[in-house]
Amino acid sequence: MYNNNKYRNRTSIRHSGSGNGFSKPSHRNGFQKPRSFSNNRGGNQRRSQLEGADINMFIRKSCQNTFEPEQNTIQTFQNFNLNPILKQNIADKGYLQPTPIQLQAINPILEGRDVIGLASTGTGKTAAFLIPLIHKIYLNESQKVLIVVPTRELALQIQEEFKNLSRNMNLYSAFIIGGTNMQRQIQDLRRNPHLVIATPGRLKDLIERKAIFLDDFPNIVLDEVDLMVDIGFIRDVKFFISLMPKVRQSLFFSATIPPKVQDILQSFVTNPVTISIKKQDTPENVTQDVVKVTSLEKKVDQLHDILIKDGFDKVLIFGRTKHGIEKLNKELEFRGFKVGAIHGNKRQSQRQRVLQSFKASEIQILLATDLASRGLDIDNVTHVINYDLPQTYDDYIHRIGRTGRAGKTGFALTFVS
Numbered sequence: 001m002y003n004n005n006k007y008r009n010r011t012s013i014r015h016s017g018s019g020n021g022f023s024k025p026s027h028r029n030g031f032q033k034p035r036s037f038s039n040n041r042g043g044n045q046r047r048s049q050l051e052g053a054d055i056n057m058f059i060r061k062s063c064q065n066t067f068e069p070e071q072n073t074i075q076t077f078q079n080f081n082l083n084p085i086l087k088q089n090i091a092d093k094g095y096l097q098p099t100p101i102q103l104q105a106i107n108p109i110l111e112g113r114d115v116i117g118l119a120s121t122g123t124g125k126t127a128a129f130l131i132p133l134i135h136k137i138y139l140n141e142s143q144k145v146l147i148v149v150p151t152r153e154l155a156l157q158i159q160e161e162f163k164n165l166s167r168n169m170n171l172y173s174a175f176i177i178g179g180t181n182m183q184r185q186i187q188d189l190r191r192n193p194h195l196v197i198a199t200p201g202r203l204k205d206l207i208e209r210k211a212i213f214l215d216d217f218p219n220i221v222l223d224e225v226d227l228m229v230d231i232g233f234i235r236d237v238k239f240f241i242s243l244m245p246k247v248r249q250s251l252f253f254s255a256t257i258p259p260k261v262q263d264i265l266q267s268f269v270t271n272p273v274t275i276s277i278k279k280q281d282t283p284e285n286v287t288q289d290v291v292k293v294t295s296l297e298k299k300v301d302q303l304h305d306i307l308i309k310d311g312f313d314k315v316l317i318f319g320r321t322k323h324g325i326e327k328l329n330k331e332l333e334f335r336g337f338k339v340g341a342i343h344g345n346k347r348q349s350q351r352q353r354v355l356q357s358f359k360a361s362e363i364q365i366l367l368a369t370d371l372a373s374r375g376l377d378i379d380n381v382t383h384v385i386n387y388d389l390p391q392t393y394d395d396y397i398h399r400i401g402r403t404g405r406a407g408k409t410g411f412a413l414t415f416v417s
Contacts, residue, residue, distance in 0.1 A: 127165070131165060148220070177199045182205070213243075319368075343368065359378050370399070
């Protein structure tokens, strides 16, 4: 179990019997005097399925995931039959050797096969489908691609990856998400983009406005469909599939495929190549541990003592409600931390600014709700902290997958009562 006490030697919070219960902490790190804080989030949220569970599920030491290709297996991107410009863009991204999911998915996609890819988050799924699809579009511009994802953050990540990988290839994309200007998105669609990245709600709006016709897209990618099912988009996904050409290439990528997704798969893919890279549910190179909460009143003090420890350089903290995240954000700001928050009540422009600040290390701590646990592809996140338990174990898997990405070592801490 993670020991908080050893962190009190840098900035100690000593309780007294007067005032607000705190004495003035050391100002060595510029932190202000903490105020009393209660994280009572109200009783209208769903109870986590993990409450009262065996805490050992949150404890695991990392073991570096080593991948040793078999003899005669393609070991570099140069060996793939890809356009030279695309190969250069891949090299410019610093991608040298394909990850296991890329190694097994790229050739079947180039061959036009349907693919079901099951791999832990952070293993390179986005490039696994974008690289061969960009090559396919470049050879034949009528091979338009629709990518449907559950969250705006994941859509933004894919958009950025597409721009980098398609540089100097004269390929264009449209970015269709909620919370942004619809008229501009309609204008982008009128440019006849080669690739459209969409979240379900906004895509459905534009279909109803006849601004986009899905029978124009012979290629579709569904990414993280299990989350789309969880947040109620299953009917929309089935609706989108019904509007697409019968003859198409369908690609399905996710870290988890729960039973509810199986009937989608039946109507979604034909004679697919199934690729499973997962050896265990949680990332192998993430060390997981727990923090025992002594009391709700002292919970934020325990978090404070952890965050001031050396090595907590880029920390992603997850909470269960928008209200709880916003309250914690204000408290950590008051204590002097460089922190930002993203959740459903934030405008898309605000969320993107906070994300960019976190990526650029202008802030040390990013607070987020579970909706943001998918699609946050941020380099060098040192720690994920589950300040509140996630709703399900699948949510836990996706949360901690934000650290230890691309083969690096990461750390995950879960607060338990």
